[in-house]
Amino acid sequence: MSENPCTPEDFNAFFRRMCNPTVKRLMRYGRLTQHDAEDIAQQAFAETSKNWVRIRKPEGFLWDRVTKRLLDHIREQKRIPIPYDLSEDFTLITAPVDGEPERHVDAERLKELIRELPIDDQAVLLLQRMGASCKEMADFTGATEGAVRVRLCRARKQLKTMIKREAEVR
Structure with missing residues (x-):
């Protein structure tokens, strides 16, 4: 040339x-x-x-x-919207420790907490809730399966931390 x-x-x-x-x-x-x-x-x-x-x-x-x-x-x-209706019931109930009442996060509050997570973490949580496999989540998000598993783990940990903080405030 x-x-x-x-x-x-x-x-x-x-x-x-x-x-x-x-x-x-x-x-x-x-x-x-x-x-x-x-x-x-x-x-x-x-x-x-x-x-x-x-x-x-x-x-x-x-x-x-x-x-x-x-x-x-x-x-x-x-910018692709997550194909999930957050108005569906999305509750989190953890097993009680001996003698403690069950910890329950109101579904509306849980939706708000999920919305505070990074968009990629929201996507994998909601896709998992819809029953998608790691491979399907990877195809949808454009990430690798390993990255999807990391995002799921990170999102769950962040949600648990956020829920614990709220429980301590009450």
Whole structure:
């Protein structure tokens, strides 16, 4: 590739050379579906095409655009609402210690406590409540199964701590 490509033929050759590796790299490192990887690559190539005459280093420009579109995609994924109706009964009852009354957290208060958790922790708790497996939760959230298990453990610990603090205040 020349130092300063200018012609549409140069762009077409660049596109043919870089398209498949770009999509494969997005799928591998971005853990994306082929459809999402192709969408991101298409956006990045479209921006590259618009600026083709001014670009001095096409690979660098392309990867800059790919990175920006990937970050946009990740941000958009975090905005997906959790498909769970919090108005359903979501109570937590722990086993009583000898001689102590049962500890019970009001369902409404528990919903408020869950909402105070980070969005990723909320998602895995609620997906677990819906009966999703770790693999299904990983697919939905885009995290690994190990990360899902860590989030579940962390969320449960945070909820227990929050509930204990409330009990101590009373």
